[in-house]
């Protein structure tokens with residue numbers, strides 16, 4: 001079993017609440033409120049900025065070139081791939097970069113991103129990558145699940161572009177690299193005594209992901 005599969009198996013209820021959240025289901029069947037989706041898109045932009053900072057922290061925490069290169073690839077995946085797609089998607093939904101940058105940060109965005117950064121500051125590289133993993137790998141699983149449920153992407157679904165982004169080869173490869181990186185780090189520094197502590201970090205991050213969806217549904221700040 002991969003380290004990621006072990007962590008998921010240790011926190012099944014939180015994982016289900018995140019990946020089966022109403023926001024996800026409603027994107028899948030196209031019934032999600034478009035204002036809720038716009039609210040989510042703006043907050044996700046702010047999220048991704050802090051997420052890139054967390055990868056920069058992973059470069060700093062690196063013990064060797066392999067660690068640093070893996071983290072630098074993560075920064076580039078966010079800044080060059082995901083952010084580009086994200087801004088394109090925002091444009092299609094009528095949101096300008098100026099409007100997004102001027103938006104106030106929701107509490108759920110602050111809680112999640114600062115939790116990840118704090119976990120990395122306090123802990124080592126494995127703690128940090130465990131805190132990051134529900135985001136990267138979770139979205140890849142959600143993207144694939146939404147494609148599989150419908151037996152393909154329904155082009156009439158207003159959320160088809162989002163679903164295609166996260167189920168697409170480019171993003172799936174980023175998630176696969178994150179799974180392998182977690183196993184590489186675990187081979188060096190994961191002991192059985194430490195596993196429950198990592199499962200707590202994983203569970204906290206997963207619950208904050210579910211809160212992020214809920215913030216979108218409620219259009220909360």
Ligand SMILES: Cc1ncc(CO)c(N)n1
Pocket residue numbers: 044047048082134135136139209212
């Ligand atoms: C909240 C959140 N989690 C994960 C991802 C995937 O990177 C994202 N874009 N936003």
